[in-house]
Amino acid sequence: MDAFNGVMSGSVVKCAARGIFRSRGISPSAGDRVCVESADGSEPVIAEIHERKNYLVRPPLANLDTIVLVNSTAEPAVNRFILDKLIAIADSKNIEPVVVFTKIDLEAAGELPDIYKSIGISVCTVDNMTGEGTDSVRELIKGKTSAFIGNSGVGKSSLLNVLYPDLGLDTAHISRKLGRGRHTTRQVELYKKDGGYIADTPGFSTVDTERYVRIPKDQLSGAFREFRECVGECRFANCAHIKETGCAVRRAVDEGKIARSRYNSYLRMFEEAGKINDWDNKYGK
Numbered sequence: 001m002d003a004f005n006g007v008m009s010g011s012v013v014k015c016a017a018r019g020i021f022r023s024r025g026i027s028p029s030a031g032d033r034v035c036v037e038s039a040d041g042s043e044p045v046i047a048e049i050h051e052r053k054n055y056l057v058r059p060p061l062a063n064l065d066t067i068v069l070v071n072s073t074a075e076p077a078v079n080r081f082i083l084d085k086l087i088a089i090a091d092s093k094n095i096e097p098v099v100v101f102t103k104i105d106l107e108a109a110g111e112l113p114d115i116y117k118s119i120g121i122s123v124c125t126v127d128n129m130t131g132e133g134t135d136s137v138r139e140l141i142k143g144k145t146s147a148f149i150g151n152s153g154v155g156k157s158s159l160l161n162v163l164y165p166d167l168g169l170d171t172a173h174i175s176r177k178l179g180r181g182r183h184t185t186r187q188v189e190l191y192k193k194d195g196g197y198i199a200d201t202p203g204f205s206t207v208d209t210e211r212y213v214r215i216p217k218d219q220l221s222g223a224f225r226e227f228r229e230c231v232g233e234c235r236f237a238n239c240a241h242i243k244e245t246g247c248a249v250r251r252a253v254d255e256g257k258i259a260r261s262r263y264n265s266y267l268r269m270f271e272e273a274g275k276i277n278d279w280d281n282k283y284g285k
């Protein structure tokens with residue numbers, strides 16, 4: 001926030017958004033940089049939302065540097081498709097994806113860390129019970145605006161509590177004791193930590209991720225970072241890397257240079273993108 005009436009950047013100001021944003025289809029969200037105005041001592045209002053460098057619809061967050069994708073090695077099991085989809089969404093929005101595997105005290109992470117490390121993604125394996133491995137997460141998010149995202153029960157809040165004990169976030173464990181049900185995190189709030197900001201987010205259901213931002217077909221291979229090296233070598237310039245002959249992406253998969261699970265995620269996203277295109281054509285955007 002910029003200075004306003006002598007209140008300096010960084011301080012907390014309770015204010016309303018002007019109705020005008022709603023009519024423009026934009027509402028202030030966590031992570032926004034805004035200008036605040038107050039006329040003659042009346043309640044301060046958000047007068048302007050600065051241009052966003054990126055925006056995540058669900059959960060609503062603006063101006064992220066990093067998305068920490070939290071997965072559990074035990075229960076709930078890793079969903080590779082959703083993980084790959086979220087990585088593609090992060091990459092397509094110029095947000096750095098970081099992949100974390102929790103609960104390594106219960107189950108080893110297996111081959112998964114190597115798949116993601118080999119494509120240049122930072123991977124951390126952690127045990128939130130002892131704090132093992134959590135320092136490397138801290139290093140990666142220092143000074144950044146980061147959102148912790150992942151299925152309910154993977155250990156997002158537990159991990160954040162290990163990193164920043166003063167947050168005292170609710171975890172499934174605590175909420176059961178209080179009898180409040182499992183899905184405890186409802187709001188998205190940014191906390192100022194280590195020179196940056198972090199957001200714990202509500203766990204999502206599979207339905208949510210199906211409605212998640214879809215990447216148009218023609219941009220999809222660009223969102224799979226390890227495809228970028230070979231797309232130029234496909235025989236056809238407009239190759240979709242599905243069934244075309246002379247496809248360098250499929251060749252790389254056959255040669256083991258691209259992980260088959262990643263390619264399968266690409267195929268599934270391609271199919272989903274097809275559905276939304278048909279829908280758009282029928283009903284309009």
Ligand SMILES: Nc1nc2c(ncn2[C@@H]2O[C@H](COP(=O)(O)OP(=O)(O)O)[C@@H](O)[C@H]2O)c(=O)[nH]1
Nearest residue numbers: 103127128152153154155156157158171172173
């Ligand atoms: N054994 C083990 N349990 C964990 C670990 N991380 C989280 N948990 C447990 O998993 C459950 C869900 O954790 P929580 O932080 O609420 O998950 P969230 O829904 O992603 O925020 C809780 O009962 C935690 O105690 C871990 O690294 N090891």
Ligand SMILES: [Mg+2]
Nearest residue numbers: 156157170185
């Ligand atoms: Mg939580």
Ligand SMILES: [Zn+2]
Nearest residue numbers: 234239241247
């Ligand atoms: Zn191809």
